[in-house]
Amino acid sequence: SAVISQKPSRDICQRGTSLTIQCQVDSQVTMMFWYRQQPGQSLTLIATANQGSEATYESGFVIDKFPISRPNLTFSTLTVSNMSPEDSSIYLCSVGTGPWEEQYFGPGTRLTVT
Amino acid sequence: ELKVEQNPLFLSMQEGKNYTIYCNYSTTSDRLYWYRQDPGKSLESLFVLLSNGAVKQEGRLMASLDTKARLSTLHITAAVHDLSATYFCAVDVLTQGGSEKLVFGKGMKLTVNP
Numbered sequence: 001s002a003v004i005s006q007k008p009s010r011d012i013c014q015r016g017t018s019l020t021i022q023c024q025v026d027s028q029v030t031m032m033f034w035y036r037q038q039p040g041q042s043l044t045l046i047a048t049a050n051q052g053s054e055a056t057y058e059s060g061f062v063i064d065k066f067p068i069s070r071p072n073l074t075f076s077t078l079t080v081s082n083m084s085p086e087d088s089s090i091y092l093c094s095v096g097t098g099p100w101e102e103q104y105f106g107p108g109t110r111l112t113v114t
Numbered sequence: 115e116l117k118v119e120q121n122p123l124f125l126s127m128q129e130g131k132n133y134t135i136y137c138n139y140s141t142t143s144d145r146l147y148w149y150r151q152d153p154g155k156s157l158e159s160l161f162v163l164l165s166n167g168a169v170k171q172e173g174r175l176m177a178s179l180d181t182k183a184r185l186s187t188l189h190i191t192a193a194v195h196d197l198s199a200t201y202f203c204a205v206d207v208l209t210q211g212g213s214e215k216l217v218f219g220k221g222m223k224l225t226v227n228p
Contacts, residue, residue: 031214033215033216041220042202042218042219042220042221043157043202043204043216043218044218045215045216045217048213048215056209056213058215092156092157094216096214102147102159102162103147103159103216104159105149105156105157106156107155107156108155108156
């Protein structure tokens with residue numbers, strides 16, 4: 001397994017601003033993912049964070065809105081840009097230790113946009 | 115589009131009772147995962163099912179996978195209050211870009227009453 005931390009754990013932000021969420025893993029991992037969980041809903045994959053290259057985004061998510069960095073094998077950031085109340089969600093990072101391996105989830109960042 | 119459907123979505127049951135919940139998915143996959151989420155918490159991995167006929171048990175929970183029927187079940191035996199949580203199944207699929215991703219069901223909210 002892997003120990004994953006996220007910062008911040010929660011934040012309240014104003015409409016139109018941006019927030020960067022950090023995900024740190026205690027070991028090198030191949031795969032890192034970012035998910036969104038809207039209130040009372042399931043998880044939706046935003047993008048796969050690729051080390052050394054651009055993230056791969058899922059349908060409905062774009063780089064201008066959710067820029068992602070992955071500078072090394074233990075760290076990634078997700079920025080939620082130009083926020084609106086509809087962006088209020090829990091954002092979770094997850095890691096996989098290899099292709100088709102189990103994914104482990106971080107504690108999540110609870111974002112409220114006012 | 116891949117669909118992962120859980121049934122039921124809400125379940126209220128008494129302690130000591132048994133129940134089976136279902137997860138159907140619409141595409142070929144040999145890998146299915148069950149996660150537990152407590153309110154305000156992240157996802158905890160429960161079971162990893164990697165082949166047809168896989169059966170795994172942990173305490174009062176037992177999960178199985180039938181890849182031909184595209185069906186997984188999670189059986190609860192002699193429920194206790196501590197099992198109250200939301201349970202997600204997720205299917206591991208290959209994307210068009212050649213990477214993998216998890217597609218989650220909507221989750222089943224379980225309440226076990228004394």
